[in-house]
Amino acid sequence: MAAQLEKAYPGAAASLREGMEETVTVIRLGIPELLLGALRSTNAIESAHEKVRMASRNVKRWQNGEQVLRWAAAGFLEAEKKFRTVKGFRQIPLLIDALHKCLHPQPQQEETSITA
Structure with a gap:
């Protein structure tokens, strides 16, 4: 997805790449969806x-x-x-x-x- 965004929206692509590891980590913790929604957004x-x-x-x-x-x-x-x-x-x-x-x-x- 980041590669697709790179040309038209380089800032969005960079944000996506930057937050990928943290997002996966937050999901892996298995916390409830409501709190997960708040934590996976910057x-x-x-x-x-x-x-x-x-x-x-x-x-x-x-x-x-x-x-x-x-x-x-x-x-x-x-x-x-x-x-x-x-x-x-x-x-x-x-x-x-x-x-x-x-x-x-x-x-x-x-x-x-x-x-x-």
């Missing part, structure tokens, strides 16, 4: 980044890195006002459990047979 992140761009668009001369961080923080605080509840937020404990199991898999016990 819209919330892109929206927050747009607010940062809007907050800092009139700055013509950056003095230092700390100023950049302050403006970014101001933009994210502005974006936070527009955040709504994540659909499926009640299922987040299931996500936490799935992540914990993924990070700390239980060692499989070997079957031992006792013969007399």
Whole structure:
């Protein structure tokens, strides 16, 4: 699909390629569909980044890195006002459990047979 989009929509093709591994990982965790829908989209992140761009668009001369961080923080605080509840937020404990199991898999016990 990314190859098909490449010529007409290079940005969309790049986004698709960039998010493929994360999307597959989120699906593999087996979390419920409602929460899955919220997590497999980057819209919330892109929206927050747009607010940062809007907050800092009139700055013509950056003095230092700390100023950049302050403006970014101001933009994210502005974006936070527009955040709504994540659909499926009640299922987040299931996500936490799935992540914990993924990070700390239980060692499989070997079957031992006792013969007399």
